[in-house]
Amino acid sequence: MWYPGHINKAKRKIKEYLKAVDTVLIVLDARAPFATTAFERNIFTGKNILYVLNKADLANKKYTKLWMEKIKETSPVISFSKAESVNKIKGFINSHSKKKLGETRVLIAGVPNVGKSTIINKFSGRKLAKTGMAPGITRGLQWINLGSVKLLDTPGILYSKLFNKDVAAKLLLIGSLPVESIDKYDIITRAYEIFKVELNLDKTFEEFLEEYGKKRGFISKGGNIDFERTKNNLFKAISEGKFGFFTYDKEVALWMQE
Ligand SMILES: Nc1nc2c(ncn2[C@@H]2O[C@H](COP(=O)(O)OP(=O)(O)O)[C@@H](O)[C@H]2O)c(=O)[nH]1
Ligand SMILES: [Mg+2]
Structure with missing residues (x-):
């Protein structure tokens, strides 16, 4: 991490x-x-x-x-x-x-x-x-x-150490953790799971990326989508509110300020 x-x-x-x-x-x-x-x-x-x-x-x-x-x-x-x-x-x-x-x-x-x-x-x-x-x-x-x-x-x-995967995923969605720095793929897919609820998507992360990358022309030499570029651009766009204004932490009961 x-x-x-x-x-x-x-x-x-x-x-x-x-x-x-x-x-x-x-x-x-x-x-x-x-x-x-x-x-x-x-x-x-x-x-x-x-x-x-x-x-x-x-x-x-x-x-x-x-x-x-x-x-x-x-x-x-x-x-x-x-x-x-x-x-x-x-x-x-x-x-x-x-x-x-x-x-x-x-x-x-x-x-x-x-x-x-x-x-x-x-x-x-x-x-x-x-x-x-x-x-x-x-x-x-x-x-x-x-x-x-x-x-x-x-x-x-x-x-x-961010032991809580949900916390790390949400920090990624709001841009507090740069996606380039995340070496654990499950944090990235968890972030997508949290995000997709907001947009009512039923696509897998791979399907969504494929579509997003193609739409923006992020294609690498071999003709496949440029995964790195697509992923980085996507998480930046999410964190800047380009897909909408969402609150990812919905459980206020988590708040325990001593
Ligand atoms: N939409 C929006 N963007 C903000 C707001 N406050 C800061 N930003 C943007 O968030 C990014 C990080 O801000 P910065 O002040 O450097 O954060 P710091 O790391 O906590 O010092 C910058 O691109 C700011 O323009 C806000 O209230 N609304
Ligand atoms: Mg600062």
């Missing part, structure tokens, strides 16, 4: 910086709020934890509402998407944090690609943090100063 060294480094750095913050803004993907908690949340124990259900524009609204209600039972949460005004998050942080010496220091955390850097950039109004489709694009740690709020962007974190 994909686990670059920089994620280990990110965890060490986060632990170091945690001493300087009181509030942690955990960014989850609204399409998979449970799968996007696949990291050691106990490193944040004792901190004021706030949740953002991000990319709500790509999720099924009915489930976002259910997840909001569930998470609210234990922690403050808001839903968000990059099309909205960041004042929503500013207000949320201000109403749920205690200022120390006149300022609130907030660390933003989450698995790769949930939109942490995009939020930071909206906050600053400038393009400071690098954003992008490639998970792991945020490497170093940087503070963004905004009057009384100081924000720290961090690189994505994940469990070093």
